[in-house]
Amino acid sequence: MTPVLPEFDPPVRVLKRAQYEAFAFELLDGDVRVRNESYADPTAHEYRVRIRDGVPDSCSCPADASSDGPCKHRVAVAIRPRILDLAIQMRVVADGGSTSRGDDDTADLPCECEQLSEALPCWNCIDAGRRDLSE
Known part of the structure; x- marks a missing residue:
């Protein structure tokens, strides 16, 4: 899998937050629910990151809608290739395809x-x- 982070070119502030905040990930039919466990009420900070063509291309959070660059949730998925790869595999299977298990670790x-x-x-x-x- 090709890393998508260079394509994003996130601001340093967004990249740092994507790395250090306590995110929990849940796979949803080829997309990823990202919950920020750093908050007192994490369920109020849950957003759906849509994966399109192997890239986290949108998020349901307010910051993604109002910013020119990717939000921290999209970057958090992009810097975790295992999460992104599983979401892509799930999308393929949900769409009726199959996945290859050749070099799977x-x-x-x-x-x-x-x-x-x-x-x-x-x-x-x-x-x-x-x-x-x-x-």
Whole structure:
């Protein structure tokens, strides 16, 4: 995957905030929900970052709508290639395609299936291709 940060050219202030603020990420049908856990009420600081053509191209936050450059949420996704890659893979699968598992580094992730019910495999096993939700 090609890093998208040079394409963004974010201001230093935005880049620093994207790096040090306590963001939590959730995949949503090929997009990413970014929650800023740095605030007392993080749910009031949740925004959806839309991924288009492998790039975080818009965010539902007020700053993204009012600024010429990318907001800290878009930059936060862009500087975390694993999050961005998973969102891209999810978009492909949601659109009916498939993903390649050739050089994936998830095969070494530990299995956590024993902590879940028999019918639900852990994310690490699904992501590595060791188990399928239809099993």
